[in-house]
Amino acid sequence: MESDSGEIRPLIPREIVAELDRHIVGQAAAKRAVAIALRNRWRRLQVPEELRDEIAPKNIIMVGPTGVGKTEIARRLARLAQAPFIKVEASKFTEVGYVGRDVESMIRDLVEIAVQMVRAEEMEKVAGQAKAAAEDRLLDLLLPRVPAKEAEGSPGTDAGSTDTRERFRAMLREGKLSERTVEVEFKEAAVPVLDLAGLGGGAPEGMEGNLQEMLSGLFPKRTRRKRMRVAEAIGFLEKEEAARRVDTERVKQLAVARTEQAGIVFLDEIDKIAGRESLQGPDVSRQGVQRDLLPIVEGSSVNTKHGVVRTDHILFVAAGAFHVNKPSDLIPELQGRFPIRVELSSLSKGDFVRILTEPHGALTRQYEAMLASEGVRLSFRPEAVDRIAEMACEVNERTENIGARRLHTVMERLLDDLLFSAPELAGQEVTVTRPYVDERLAGIVKDADLSRYIL
Known part of the structure; x- marks a missing residue:
């Protein structure tokens, strides 16, 4: 099923559980919970639009000792979902104002994954055109076209060159020209390399990449030449031709929509940011991260370089061992955002x-x-x-x-x-x-x- 609001493969819960069973032993309750959550993503998109926005995802928290399959369920879920999916460690985040990653970075990373997914799909749609154009460019390198003035007055030149070109095309498709070398011309942005490591406290997360991208539009592209084998050149030219035919703005719009409607975030090690209220020590920072997570999990707007992303309908799946503490040590507001709690049993x-x-x-x-x-x-x-x-x-x-x-x-x-x-x-x-x-x-x-x- 494909729509501007996102594309989700409509697997039924029983199929999802069966696929998880191929890789993970036991933990039936956790498998059922994620299978139902995945199917509900598809069900929501079938609901009339006026009711669709009212249906919020039921976030899941998986509780169980280490090594029982929590992270493995996430890995397999990513392959099954065929939707933007990211796994992050909750312990890597820091409170806003401190050096480190802020919680909004996971949404920015999720959008990047969606952009890559949509771009790959769009490039696949134009693969046939790109292949034909790449062949023509490669044949131009192997058989330079005869200038029009030189061709005038030479009877049979057009027919002869066309025949030769088609013979070379057949040889190219059969792989007989793979070992020949050609000089390929391409354009690349002439952007200076930025090093922001010298900034006090370090550069904010993602700033270096964002500045690099902004500057790429200001500097003219320079032409470069590179010698490569025909087998390598055909793949290079196909990618270049496909990228040329893809509408970048459309890719961004579809990626943002897919993130909003079908995105899944797996928050691993959430127990590492849980802790009873304390006025000193690491608990202050932990509670700060929990408070920063709250608006994202319940629904807010996050600015990304591809557009503003609403998190209202992103599914969050959290997991933690909770050896030292327990889920009730999370702040009450955050506990309430994870209504489905699944216990994973120890392995025998x-x-x-x-x-x-x-x-x-x-x-x-x-x-x-x-x-x-x-x-x-x-x-x-x-x-x-x-x-x-x-x-x-x-x-x-x-x-x-x-x-x-x-x-x-x-x-x-x-x-x-x-x-x-x-x-x-x-x-x-x-x-x-x-x-x-x-x-x-x-x-x-x-x-x-x-x-x-x-x-």
């Missing part, structure tokens, strides 16, 4: 076994594929996978519980020798058994100082 040994075997990109499959590139056939016995999961759980219980991330540590330790000597084992088959696991991982569980194994 059974979950670890599933994580190692079920997902499309399961860790065991990743290592099998990597070692296959060296000619080594790696396989894991079910009892070995069970033992790996058991040991990962045990280490999590004895030290910091970092969830599924512990599996990366354990697998690297387990396959350390094999990964080092794989080039000398080409053509061999290695089967990981339970004794193999016990032999190589015994030290991890017994060692009291496990700091080197913690990610």
Whole structure:
């Protein structure tokens, strides 16, 4: 579905959950919540316009220990949404007036992502025209046209040059001219390089890039020439021709509209800015960031270089481990802006076994594929996978519980020798058994100082 107000792929909730299930084990409640929220974006655009503005997104806050899938859900959601999506760390922001990133920068970054998306779509629409124009420009470089005065009085010149040109066009399409070199002429803005690092306190976020763009319109473009292979030149010229055919103002308008109607912001580590009211220490800054977030989450206008963006209908999904504090430590006004609260459960040994075997990109499959590139056939016995999961759980219980991330540590330790000597084992088959696991991982569980194994 495409409209000026945004374009959202109409996946139904069951399909969204099924796709998330391919990559993430468990956490059904969180998957259902984001699936419903995504579908509601599409539903809202089907509602009559007079009622559409009244429907506000129901923001979500995901609460759960580290390593259980909060960030992974965000990563997969970005691919499914096919809408402007940005993941930001709440802990990176500072209160207005302090050096650092202000919360409005995430909306500016979201618009930039939308501009790139819309520009890519618009360039795709004119790809056929751009390809034909690029071919003609390349043929002009390979076969310079005969000047009109020289061509006069030369019977058959036009027909002959046309035939030659078409023969070269066929050779170009067949890739027979790929290794030839041509000199391509293009224009670039002659803008001086700006270094604002010397400003007191540093340059504000994004100022350098914005000034650079403003100055680009004041300086005349200079012509440059560059020698390159035909295979490289055709791609370069296609992009240039496509960009020439795209209406920049239309791209900006569509991008702003898409951001407003379909944008999604994932606020990770929101627990790091939560804290009880205090008159000193870091809590003052944390509460300042929360207060700055409030107007953006509830709906306000943000100035960007592409236009003013209203945040009323942008969906915000927040996530945090809340080990030290709890969601109620957020200021009440901000809590109220996240009406849907989802708890993610800790992972058990059974979950670890599933994580190692079920997902499309399961860790065991990743290592099998990597070692296959060296000619080594790696396989894991079910009892070995069970033992790996058991040991990962045990280490999590004895030290910091970092969830599924512990599996990366354990697998690297387990396959350390094999990964080092794989080039000398080409053509061999290695089967990981339970004794193999016990032999190589015994030290991890017994060692009291496990700091080197913690990610």
